[in-house]
Amino acid sequence: MIKKYTYGKPFQTESVVVDIAAEKGQPDHGNIDLTAGFSYTFGLEDSDIVYGLGEANRGINKRGYKYISNNADNPHHHEDVYSLYASHNFIIVSGAQTFGLYFDYPSTITFDVGYTKCDELHIFCDSADLDIYVITGDSPYDITKQFRKMIGRSYIPPKFAFGFGQSRWGYKTPEDFETVARKYRENHIPIDMVYMDIDYMDSYKDFTINDDFGDFSEYVENLKKDNIRLIPIIDAGVKIEEGYDVYEEGVANNYFCKRADGSDFVAAVWPGYTHFPDVLNPEARRWFGAKYKILTDAGIEGFWNDMNEPAIFFTPEGVSELKKAMKKFIEKDETVDDVWGISGMAAGVANNPKDYASMYHNVDGEMVRHDKVHNLFGYNMTRAAGEALREISPDERRLLFSRSSYIGMHRYGGVWMGDNKSWWSHILLNIKMLPSMNMCGFLYTGADLGGFGCDTSRDLLLRWLALGVFTPLMRDHSCEGTRNQECYQFEHIEDFRNVIGVRYRLLPYIYSEYMKAALTDDMMFKPLAFEYPDDRIAAHVEDQLMLGNEIMIAPVYTQNAIGRYVYLPEDMLLVRFTADGSVEQTEMPAGHHFVEVPENEVILFVRSGKCIPVVDVAECVADIDKTTMQLIGYKNSSYMLYDDDGYTREYDLEKNCVTLNKK
């Protein structure tokens, strides 16, 4: 049961796809106070668990901290970070009272989940212009499924996108990308994609290719012959440069975001000063989306949209103020406060709230100040691409994912979990985010394996890959200036070959579970509590996940560990993909276990009475040989396998499913 409540004049985010008439009066759960902005409070019981918030910091259970929806380009995901790249305002209280809340509000909104007061959920924002959806149901899982139906079907990528991809900010020349492809193939480490970060462009200009590439179509085609697809990045900012057609068209047609005085808003990002396409304006969105055709025409089948919070390094106005302050600083004898002040101001020119309050969108002819709708930018940039790619390629799916997002964007593309770090704690954060993301519709997702920022280590990358084996987006990505992070850079390459190989052995299962989840508005990754609602221990497990209906995963995420503790809510079969390519199976009783896991192995647990398909290793998705499929699991079990050509945009769940029976 979903009830909608409308306060003030909400901005239409189009995150919800069904029409629900607004109720009168107050929601059944919690209290709303409109005396200063908007405030919602609900008294939490000690045993209540709070789920949700999609791409957010901390636990599956969000209790005990504060989360602020305010899409931010902040690559330092410490424990004390309140805002990441996305705003996913769906939350479920589970306990004495169980209900879901969706706050459809595109500006800054804070979720204080028993942090300031340990027994109070407090959700508040400055302006009381929003829609609230209150969802009741049998369980958090049931509520989630109702919510998912309400926000529409999740994005579905082509099948190749379930292969492994290698990325690094710093690959620039044709040789750079070829080297990566060659090294993977030579070492027989499976791979399907090489990602192109900003340096493939000419001066960071969107939809251009640097001259080194010559005939880019031919280049793309040659790699594709080897079953490797290039996936270029597209940034939000369009370089200001005379003669650059995207820039000139945008200016001529008023397709860029504006200043209050009607001039084009200017912000520096990678290319230097740029304009932002006004993706909240449908006409500008169509125009920007159509530009992707420049690259699809060259054979490109996938994109990642970046810097679309949008990130701002600085604006001319911000630098002008900084220069004024510097002049004053130069002229006087410096105090500690002076030095810290100017240093703080210099750092503060980036992503400055003042700049976001100086930028405007044209929505149906009305000027809308950006900070009032800030969290919708990445969503609509990716919507631009998603809508365009459907037009450009009506019969074939295209890979598309974004850094920044809002609920609603899940219909157009996936997300990666942003610029994380080579930290062991980020493996765990990756685990915890998966079910929360799924709750909010984001199924195609994954973290930068090995970590983006900072220097990785061999063991960290291996352990992270052993989680990445299970995430739809499986990509090793790293930052310029950090240690080289391709699998072939490390000792004992065979270990990497084995771990990534397991992904390809499981790919039919992972693809099948993804498709079933997408086509039935279900989750692919679930907290244990969603499957075992009466199990008190399971309710508090934060480092194991249910994947589909058949398996549970429990990755190792601590350095120098020889294994880890695993809680089995029921009898399960431990399946171990060993370093020599064999598959060991051990029946384990329900309860607590310490399971040893060498760095070069992958483990999973098959639930009682279930089985999963496993195929022989292939070096790319296209080479997977379905005739090698065997079922691993319990006797007399069956599995419903979904499969299709991997490109079709029209999905027939029944026709594409087949039941496999294990003797």
Add this chain to the structure above:
Amino acid sequence: MIKKYTYGKPFQTESVVVDIAAEKGQPDHGNIDLTAGFSYTFGLEDSDIVYGLGEANRGINKRGYKYISNNADNPHHHEDVYSLYASHNFIIVSGAQTFGLYFDYPSTITFDVGYTKCDELHIFCDSADLDIYVITGDSPYDITKQFRKMIGRSYIPPKFAFGFGQSRWGYKTPEDFETVARKYRENHIPIDMVYMDIDYMDSYKDFTINDDFGDFSEYVENLKKDNIRLIPIIDAGVKIEEGYDVYEEGVANNYFCKRADGSDFVAAVWPGYTHFPDVLNPEARRWFGAKYKILTDAGIEGFWNDMNEPAIFFTPEGVSELKKAMKKFIEKDETVDDVWGISGMAAGVANNPKDYASMYHNVDGEMVRHDKVHNLFGYNMTRAAGEALREISPDERRLLFSRSSYIGMHRYGGVWMGDNKSWWSHILLNIKMLPSMNMCGFLYTGADLGGFGCDTSRDLLLRWLALGVFTPLMRDHSCEGTRNQECYQFEHIEDFRNVIGVRYRLLPYIYSEYMKAALTDDMMFKPLAFEYPDDRIAAHVEDQLMLGNEIMIAPVYTQNAIGRYVYLPEDMLLVRFTADGSVEQTEMPAGHHFVEVPENEVILFVRSGKCIPVVDVAECVADIDKTTMQLIGYKNSSYMLYDDDGYTREYDLEKNCVTLNKK
């Protein structure tokens, strides 16, 4: 067996207290290469564990990362931080070959422990002027004990220092400190110390008190009547101010560090521009130490030495360069590189290597460039205080601990673990550092409970206190601008009363184990492997510790957890201090267990056949009633209790020990 090898002309750090003749030739383990600076390599087996490095990042097992001894004021202790506030260059390889290495080298030295190459230990520094000690023995524990004898007896604080202390940067007025004391007493939360951070001083001038205090001796005495001691901070930098006696004496006598041209070196820290006392010069060290008498004369019995890496906010030279760069920046059209460049430069004026290379010490008449001996500053500042306090107060111990340290300083004072954060991961880091610190002689230690930087939460503070119950230094400390963190600021104060109360119930045991460890050059906290060397699981446990010879601790360090996994290497007795003040005991068999631990309880495990003394709760150390002592543990066990008056400086282990027998 200890062998010493000398390369070049080592600086005499006085970290080692025994005379060992240098060997000729090469050490038996590993290879030394002097072709470019100094390099030591040793081939690691997969199963080798590497212990040591004292106050350092990451695990008890240091494998898989890089650690750089370069004392640094960096409060952001992320996983990727190489340098903390201390340099403790003692390391043990445990495995196929087991041996210890101590690199007595006071400048930057890097320990790459299987990070760059996963099977190589690589230790290197720029200059081949150092002493190496190679220690062989029966086990890592045996090697540690040999090392500890070699570096001399650890510092012993007065008994009151084992009570709980409250601190916060921001307490300023007499009322501020009184309020803290009163609130604790009113709420019957035990407390023995209130710490005074920099604002108690007059304009941050060392050894001054701001005028608000009036008669400081009377103020100190009044609080002491309530069994609360004030513990003021002393910073490294002496404010440049005409008429300030410490400044004037230092200048007149050349007691400050110099520039190359012989002028006094100038660096800005909290007071603005300051000079650093040249604590490597014995005469200056005596002079600076004698200043502590100003405060001991007012009744002060303890100090914490801060900012003694030494931290440098900036120097006049650094700011002058920055201003020049700003002028250029102002005059040109800004590029992304320009803005990042000037912003980076502004941030880079702090702790700038250029400044450390421009500062000089006078060591026996010779000018020694600071960066060549950088890691000795905090050590010798605390040595100044420690030596002075022994002269000022020959019969009574004084509390003294430091932020920065080097091995050798452990004889003069303790250390706190630096400016940590309100992060759950820092509870675990706190656990992991304890045995490593003990290996290097630092017994009196603890972390800022609740976290220094960032906003804490009620549950984080409670869980951290439940670890702090066991650490010799038990202090709640927080940073100005963060959420108030005193126990009485949160809901359900009784939970804090109970958890801190457990500290006082265990205080006779904690004091006894501390004293026995100090007087026999032993560790108080040990990795499980040191007690159970043949237990492969125990060898990899990173989140449990042996405390003394009787108990094992296993604190909860994850948010929203209802308990945690605990590995028992032998049968043990789970002792649970419950919220109602009772003590529950449960025998548990060796093996893996999931143990539930509510937030308001403290648990510990008594080893097979052992017992520990427990007394009734008291609200301060002086009020502990030994007649309430009972023994908790196994039947027919005994415990050797050390006790003394808590002040005596002459220790008689035999006379002060009594064997208690449990029926």
